[in-house]
Amino acid sequence: MRRSKLSYILVCILTLLLVFSGGLCGCGEADINQDGSGSDEMSKTISSTGKEDSAENGQVGSTLTDKSGGVIRIACWQKEPYLINLKAYLAETFPEYTIQFEYIQRDNYESVIDSQLSYNGAADIIFVTQKMTSKYARAGYLVPVTDACYSFDGEARYAFAFRDSIYAVPSVSIYECFYYNKDLYEEYGLTMPTSYDSFLDICDHINSFRSVRAISSGLKDGERLSNCALALLADGYFNTPEGRSFGLRIRSGSASFYEELYPYLIDWEKMIDHNALSSDLYLFDMDAAIHEFAEGKSVFLVAGPEDYNYIKSLCPKMNIGTMPYGSTSGNIPVIVGGCDTGIAVNKYGEHAEESVRIVKALASYDGQKALWRDSPGSKTYLTDVDFGVPEEFDEIKGVLDNFMFFPYNDWGDNSREVKVAFGEELQQVLLKKENLEEAMKKLDIKVQAIASGRE
Secondary structure, three states: HHHHHHHHHHHHHHHHHHHHHHHHHHHOOEEEEEOOOOOOOOOOOEEEEOOEEEEEHHOOOEOOOOOOEEEEEEEEEHHHHHOHHHHHHHHHHOOOOEEEEOOOOOHHHHHHHHHHHHHHOOOOOOEEEEHHHHHHHHHHOOOOOOOHOEEEEEHHHOOEEEOOOOOOOOOEEOEEEEEEHHHHHHOOOOOOOOHHHHOOOOOOOOOOOOOOOOEEOOOOOOHHHHHHHHHHOOOHHOOOOOOOHHHHHHHHHHHHHHHHHHHHHHHHHHHHEEEEEEOOOOOHHHHHHHHHHHOOOOOEEEEHHHHHHHHHHHHOOOOOEEEOOOOOOOOOOOOEEEEEEEEOOOOOOOOOHHHHHHHHHOOOOOHHHHHOOOOOOOOOOEOOOOOOOOHHHHHHHHHHHHHOOOOHOOOOOOHHHHHHHHHHHHHHOOOOOOOOHHHHHHHHHHHHHHOOHHH
């Protein structure tokens, strides 16, 4: 009994340290509300009445109501401006509950949830990825929601299935693309790129003016670099007979980033050689990148559909367009994205039964519409339902409908860890601390360590 209690205490301390370290990593980030005012979300809970409370465990909470039906906690990696429509829907649909969102920084979200689930301290409802769903369902932490998911297409049902049950309601699609400032495009006399090389020429032309940079991107998160590289590989190596089996072979330990991907990544490295991706972007988080773009200091922004409302709130009059990453082969470009966000119920949460009602409601037309409104430009996976996209996304709609996929979801149980390691090595190339060849050789060693459990 003493040992069990000591283990519980140690896990609690570990979780607190993980969340606290996430807070330190986010120091200097200022969340901007829809009116442009700043708020320190890492230290305060903002209620619907405007009162501020201390955030538990250093996480951000947002209390929607103050009713007597109980407090339903929802763990997520989305910040306050990204949840406005979801919060409004839940407040209207479930007025009897106090619904509290708890923000956990994305880079350690999964490890924090792992720890919280291990001692029954996790939220009632948890935002999850495909990988998290499979892991937690296998461990018996999640409540099946199969009967709520029959209206979703096969891709979405499969994404959050484990054995014969579905354990998370699919949210809308996620992906990355280029936003571009149409006014600056016209001012600098730019034309739409017709190839990857012509896109690099455009970046060279923009950088020659020195008054603006070509691309803003939050490269403090290495996964944004890996997404860019994967988009080029999708139309390159991953489109070859050998490349199509890369995911299966990386699971068995027989694939090599250096031997297979390195020759194709030389095209990606041109983004650095042309200063399209500059080394100082390593210091930019997503908030800094969005602000730079909204202030007219860059022509392109690497972001997703979930960032659209935030961008427009900062600069409502900006004329925005979108485009996919360039294609190195001249074929139709591919966008890295798809169905990788779900909403699951913690089986051991304090309000599991009530939480099932809430999560199942998010599988409805109105629930999906609320999720989509927080991410215009995305799509729902409800069968025969299309909410459309804002006109700013018209230029990539064909790609979104037909050429969007997640290559790394085929990389096995350690897919996220491998993708993170991939991004970290590309960051070293960006900073010119390693050349691309060295980085890919080191990545192979890291991947072997991850597979063996040494890292």
